[in-house]
Amino acid sequence: MREPIRKILITGGAGFIGSEFVRVIARAKPEAISLVIIDNLTYAGDLGRLKEVFSKYKFYKADISNQKQIEAIFKSQLPDIVVHFAAETHVDRSIVSAGPFIESNVKGTQVLLDAAKKYGIVKFFHISTDEVYGDIKKGKFTENSSLSPNSPYAASKAAADLLVKAYIRTYNFPAIIIRACNNYGPWQYPEKLIPLTILNIMREKKTPVYAKGENVREWMHVSDTAAAILKIMQRGRIGQVYNIGTGNEHKNIEVVKRIIRILGKSENLIEYVKDRPGHDFRYALDTKKMKKDIGWQPKINFLQGLERTVNWYITNLSWTQKHFAKKLSVKF
């Protein structure tokens, strides 16, 4: 084992959660630790998210499913730790076309696992989602619940989780799987419910809500997610799965109406649209293991976090307009 840790490689570091993680770790890290980011800058990736820590990482524009590129980076950088965020992440897009999800989320994970295995990394943190468990009417999913994904996105993430588990078992591979609930916060690409709603309502445009908006999601501010991952990096046990969530469950319609109230606009802007095919009704994570083994609790109250997020989008409207104005609608 190579100690002490000198190099952390982060995939998907130009994305929403990955960039928050990079900002946090870049601010806090000692000089001796260096950061390497791999991201192929898909429509969802943007190095603008990292401008405040611009000089603190080495960047590779590379596709994680490209074995040659990835092996070459591992060979030259020899990272000690990998934190793997890179993925295609939008459920609606996966329903229209599953191919990129299999390439990036399944094959990409396999390529990374093989490179990490070949070059002897110390720990591999695989960032996954509550969606791998499928939906649940009552109660909560524990880390031991079976995987029963319903969308192509969730299936691709579950396949990646199973690959990681298989590498742990077969090769004694030093990995930890982290399953997070729905994230929100600054810099989220505005195809996802919260930023899409904020942007539509701000501009007094109709905003879509699937069916009657009764579907329930568990919400966590992205800074709580980054803090949880850091804690797991320090205290997590190899081979384990950790759920990270908040218990902040809200129906989609409640979230949309709350944003409308924060912005002082009319509920007439809500447009109820045909439901998403296969739409999961409710996700909910049991996080006792995180509290007991890791000593982590989320800090940000949902309503305060939501207000802060709305304010961030008001202040940073130019970011969303410049990069993303035309690419938001997905038709089934």
Ligand SMILES: NC(=O)c1ccc[n+]([C@@H]2O[C@H](COP(=O)([O-])OP(=O)(O)OC[C@H]3O[C@@H](n4cnc5c(N)ncnc54)[C@H](O)[C@@H]3O)[C@@H](O)[C@H]2O)c1
């Ligand atoms: N956003 C959420 O609510 C949420 C919840 C639970 C888990 N997750 C997981 O967290 C991770 C990050 O999610 P996010 O919301 O930040 O996603 P995102 O879509 O904002 O960012 C994904 C990043 O990965 C990069 N990427 C995609 N395919 C790639 C490839 N083949 N090679 C290299 N880079 C590639 C993109 O350019 C982008 O920068 C994902 O693995 C996702 O499944 C997200």
